[in-house]
Amino acid sequence: MEQLKRTPLYDKHVGLKAKIVPFAGWEMPVSYPSGIISEHNAVRERAGIFDIGHMGIIKIEGEGALALIQHVATNDASLLEINQCQYSVLCNEKGGTIDDILVYRLPMSYIIIANASNADKDLAWIKKHATAKANVGFYENYCMLSLQGKDALKVAAEVLNAPLSSLKHNRLFWWRDIIISRTGYTGDDGVEFIVSKKELAGIWDLFIKKGVAPIGLGARDTLRLEAGLPLYGHEYNEETSPLEAGYSWAVKFGKASFIGKEALLKQKEALPKHLVGISLEGRAIPRQGAQVYSGDGKNIIGIVTSGTYSPTFKRPIALAYLKTNASNVAVEIRGEKLPGAVVDKAFYKRVK
């Protein structure tokens, strides 16, 4: 078996008595002693800090950088101002998803943030399509860290002594060799950092000493699920398009060309499936793979891609692909068909 990787913060998690689990080839903290629900609530009420050092950071430089990104990703990167970010999707020729990513435009280069499970795949894919005018490689020696919650900006400004009050959403700036972006994956406000590996532990300690709760992957999942955000391997895979996942706004058909454009144009006419939220009664939790039936329990109309107990709403919630429209469904859990309502997949929306 291949050796699992560790981020520079591994010893910190062990010191904090986290439960460590394998995830996407890494040993990561799934929760700390206070538990998933407590960590989830800490982010919703105040702030929490996440080690996301397992995520891939790909740097693209050279005069062919923009053209390369325009070719491999669905969104329009030419719209990016310097120090701006956008959500985008790498598709294959069939319009299936290779990965969902963030694209950062820096003054002299672009950065692609890739899911941990797809970092190597994405790098190989982008390199395969690169011309001599674009230099593609991992952004070695740097790791990501995330600070999320309504107090995140305030805390980050205090701890780092950084002027964050004018940082807008999806914008970034450099602060003492840290790239700070107002981005996140929880549905709440927050910032993410790209920090050098040697500074990472020190920065982590500053936030922990300030009383910010450390948050593991378990709560990372309940938070993003409540916000209706997709997770590759669940809502996205190579047989699922960004249109089906509800991200048609990130697919810019006005672009001259990009990989998957023709297939997506065809698919747009009639989507084979679409992503919805399901809110269930009772307490039994739907899990990935659970069959979704029509409300009368007679016909299978879809499948659950992610499910959990929502700490904020105190009920089971799920994301699911449906073949047809429905407002009431029945989800099969351990042989029983339990009633649920189809709702907006963004169960949680932060108050603006």
Add this chain to the structure above:
Amino acid sequence: MNPENLKYSKEHEWVKVEGNVATIGITHYAQDSLGDVVYVDIPKVGKEFTSMQEFGVVESVKSVSSLYSPVSGKVIAHNIELAAHPEIINKDPYDQGWIIKLEMANPSELNSLLSSSDYEALLKSGH
């Protein structure tokens, strides 16, 4: 940590014996591994189970674990507090977090269960 007056199964359940009645729950190790318990699916009074038969599930945010009956018997009570407060299993797994009570069909089955020191040895060995 694991009360000495209880018996234990390899599936991380405990049994308290009072006369012919067995009270069953899950151990500290089990609740700690699960994390926050959010749901317990347990059988109605009157249902019968044989030893090692699955009698329900315990759900946490991240996983579902089956509950196996350490002994054969008929359910005579289940802990109604767990419906509204499943987290009692995390807070007090050996007392308030009890799950079901069975009228035992075959008390000699208790002999194949583990003592607290045997259970502790099992945990140390990494089962």
